[in-house]
Amino acid sequence: MYNTNLSTMKKILFILFVLFSIGKLHAxxxxxxxxxxxxxxxxxxxxAKIARxxxxxxxxxxxxxxxxxxxxDELRAAGFTVQMGVADMPTSFVATYDRGGPVIGFLAEYDALPGLSQDAVPFRSVLVDGGNGHGCGHNLFGTAVVASAITLKEWIDANQIKATLKIFGTPAEEGGAGKVYMVRAGLFDQVxxxxxxxxxxxxxxxxSTCTAVMQGYFKFYGQTSHAAGAPERGRSALDAVEAMNMMVNMMREHVDQESRIHYxxxxxxxxxxxxxxxxxxEYMVRHxxxxxxxxxWERVKLAAEGAAMGTETRVEVEVVAGIYGLLPNETLAQAMHKNLTLVGGVHxxxxxxxxxxxIQATLNVPKPPALTLAQEVQPxxxxxxxxxxxxxDVSxxxxxxxxxxxxxxxxxxAHTWQAVAADGMSIxxxxxxxxxxxxxxxxxDLIMNPLLIREAKQEFETRLDGLEYAPLIGDMAPPLHFRKDQNKVR
Known part of the structure; x- marks a missing residue:
């Protein structure tokens, strides 16, 4: 009887200890x-001031x-070591705070879009004719990442935790694919x-998954002449462009229905x-x-070569970007969803x-969603x-x-003046x-829970299924002139 009571007491004490430990962990x-x-x-x-x-x-x-x-500069002032101009891109950087432990990376974007100049008001109001604008919110993107990283660094210091943070300043997301060159340079190898x-x-x-894409310019060279006085001497580069476009448009009937081709x-x-x-x-091909x-992309190139042959012109192809679609990771996504639900939406x-x-009165949609959507977290x-x-490519x-x-x-x-307007104000x-x-x-969570990282890596390997990553850009240098040249040809 005594032994039975003692055994029962031990079980009760053990359960109380477990409950106490769980409660302490939750606290x-x-x-x-x-x-x-x-x-x-x-x-x-x-x-908010930085974003503005x-x-x-x-x-x-x-x-x-x-x-x-x-x-x-904001990261450097907070105690990060910053290396500028990585992967041969002057506007890229890697900021590191190294205290050992797991290495958690963050991606920061900050490039704008051409032709989207707009004031932070709910009606069309151009600030600079033909000017740029943050129509994809990258002013917010980069700032939020810096804010998050600095806060995590201060939390690491306050709790004497072993962890390393790496913030990757990634230029030219809008067409220049800056991250691809950083991946190719091996900057994510230890993350x-x-x-x-x-x-x-x-x-x-x-x-999420998304489409992979190839993007580039097809430059045609012909022979100038007077269009009325001596047209027989000319060889029109524009004819070649139009011939190429016609052939690619006919090709649309003979590609997979999930394909997207823009020019x-x-x-x-x-x-x-x-x-x-x-x-x-300029062409972009997605799937x-x-x-x-x-x-x-190879079929589009064949159309360009055929157009050049048929118009007696010459064509050069300049690839400016080639990127993979997203490789999803549900282990990490579910962890992030939990935290988003905890934080809540925008009021x-x-x-x-x-x-x-x-703003909604200016949208070209039959029935805009309820404004309360901003408060909700989607399932x-x-x-x-x-x-x-x-x-x-990072994924x-x-x-x-x-x-x-x-x-x-x-x-x-995205990519509208309405987005630019909201990106520059309190919403x-x-x-x-x-x-x-x-x-x-x-x-x-990633720093405190090694199992979460381990499970994420296991899912990552499963989804790769033996695929060996090779950048679509090959060994080409970053197209640093991409937007400069685009402005010239406009």
Whole structure:
């Protein structure tokens, strides 16, 4: 009887000990979360100021000298070691805070888009004719990542935790594929997991796939002549461009239905009465399967060669980007979704609500979504979106996770003046801070839970299924002139 009672007592004490330990762990977890969230909230005005400064100085890909320096200086002042100009790109950087332990990477973007100049008002108001604008919210993107990393660094210091943070300043996401060159240079080789985000019109932390893409210029060279006085002497480079476009358009019937092919003539000649001796067309080819993209690109090149042959011109092909689709990681995505749900969405005050209603009135959609969508966190799911990002290449060399937050008024599309307007005011800043908190909390989870990293790596290897990553760009140098040349041909 005595032994039975003693055994029962031991079991009860053991259960109480386990419950006490679990309760203590939960309390510690809550304290860590509180430290991170309060730290970010205390500096919200500071980070909003940085985001606004980048917004006011929108710089195109590979030309983001002011923006990259601003973010790098902020990290350096916080105690990070910063290396500028990595992978032969002057506006790239890697900022490192090394305290041993797991290595957690963050991706920062900061390039703008051409032709999207816009004031932070709910009606079309161009600041600079033909000027640039942050129509994809990269002023918020880069700032949120810096805010998240600095907060994690302070949390590491306060708790004497072993961990290493690496912030990758990645230029030219909008067409120049800066991350691909950083991957090729081996900068992610020792990283355990990578965190990133993107502005949007709602809050979600889905495990996502997207399309791979090849992008480049087809430059045709002909022979100039008077279009009326001596047309027989001319060989029109513009004819070659139009012939190529016609053949590619016919090719659309004979590609997989998930394919996307876009083109724009960036130089079609200078005067109607002069046979153009130079013309340029830019092409982008997309598909979820990277091998399908490579095959389609070869077919587009054949169309260009045929057009040159038929018009007695000459063609040169300049590849400016080649990127993989996203390799999803549900282990990491579910962890990030948990933290996004904890943080919650974006709540408008009266002034922001008025701004949002006026923005929605300008949207070309039959029925815009409810503005309360900005407050909600979307259910977790595995999704695909048909656009592309150079984060894809990173995801094929290290487990990678991302999220989207409601920096734009619900219903707003990316690359629009409505997105630019929200990116430069409080709605954008609120969404940015939701992202910063979620990323920092997810980084904390990765540091505190080695099993999470291990499971993410196991899923990563399973999804790769033996595929060996090889950059689509081959050994080409970064196209640092990409946006400069684009401006010239316009």
């Amino acid at each position: 510690q977890e809550a304290n860590h979360d509180s430290f991170i969230v309060k730290n970010l909230e205390a500096k919200e005005a500071q980070y 400064e980048i917004w006011e100085n929108p710089e195109l890909g590979y030309l983001e000298f002011t923006s990259s320096k601003l973010l790098a 355990d997991a990578v965190i990133n985000w993107h502005p949007g019109d709602r809050n979600s932390a889905d495990a 724009v003539i960036t130089n079609g000649g200078l005067a109607a009465n002069v046979v153009p001796d130079y013309a340029v067309v 979820p399967d990277v091998m399908e993209v490579k095959q389609m 408008y005050d009266a002034e922001e609500l008025d701004f949002a209603e006026k 977790y799911r595995l999704t695909h979106f048909p656009a592309s990002t150079d984060v894809g 094929y060399v290290v487990p990678t996770v991302g999220l989207r937050t409601a920096t734009w008024v619900p219903g707003t599309a 954008g800043y609120k969404g940015m801070m939701v992202a910063a908190k979620t990323m920092a909390l997810t980084g904390k």
